[in-house]
Amino acid sequence: MKHIRPLHTEAEYDDALAEIALAFDNEPTPGTPAADRFDLLALVIEDYERRHWPIDLPDALDAIRYRMETGGYSQADLGRLLGSRQRASDILNGKRPLTLTMIRKLHAEWGIPAEALIGTEATRAA
Missing domain, CATH: 1.10.260.40 (lambda repressor-like DNA-binding domains)
Structure with missing residues (x-):
C-alpha cells in the first residue's frame, strides 16, 4: 500500500480518486486504519482541487x-x-x-x- 502524500500531478489525483471511490462502496469502520486512510485521501484530494480549480464566491x-x-x-x-x-x-x-x-x-x-x-x-x- 502506497503512503499518502500531497498530490502534484493529474495522474496522482486520478489515482487518489480511484482509491477513494472503492471506499464509498465499502465504507471503512470508523477508527480503523482504513478509515484513517480514507480521511487522509479526502484531505489531499480536497487540497489538490482547491489549488487547481478554485471556486469563486458568488456576487x-x-x-x-x-x-x-x-x-x-x-x-x-x-x-x-x-x-x-x-x-x-x-x-x-x-x-x-x-x-x-x-x-x-x-x-x-x-x-x-x-x-x-x-x-x-x-x-x-x-
Whole structure:
C-alpha cells in the first residue's frame, strides 16, 4: 500500500480518486486504519482541487437572491430583515450598497456566508 502524500500531478489525483471511490462502496469502520486512510485521501484530494480549480464566491446580490429563492423568502421578508421594503428594493436593484450591519443580519438570520457578502460591488462603502 502506497503512503499518502500531497498530490502534484493529474495522474496522482486520478489515482487518489480511484482509491477513494472503492471506499464509498465499502465504507471503512470508523477508527480503523482504513478509515484513517480514507480521511487522509479526502484531505489531499480536497487540497489538490482547491489549488487547481478554485471556486469563486458568488456576487453578494446573487447570494441574496439565491437564498431568497431556496429559503422561500420574499422581498418583503428581506425588507423586514433590513429595516424597510424600500431598502430591500434598493439593495436588490443595486442602488444601495450593503452595510456591515446588513451583512451581519443576512449572515446571522439567513445563513448567507459573510465571505459572499463582503468585497463585491454591492458592499461599497455606504
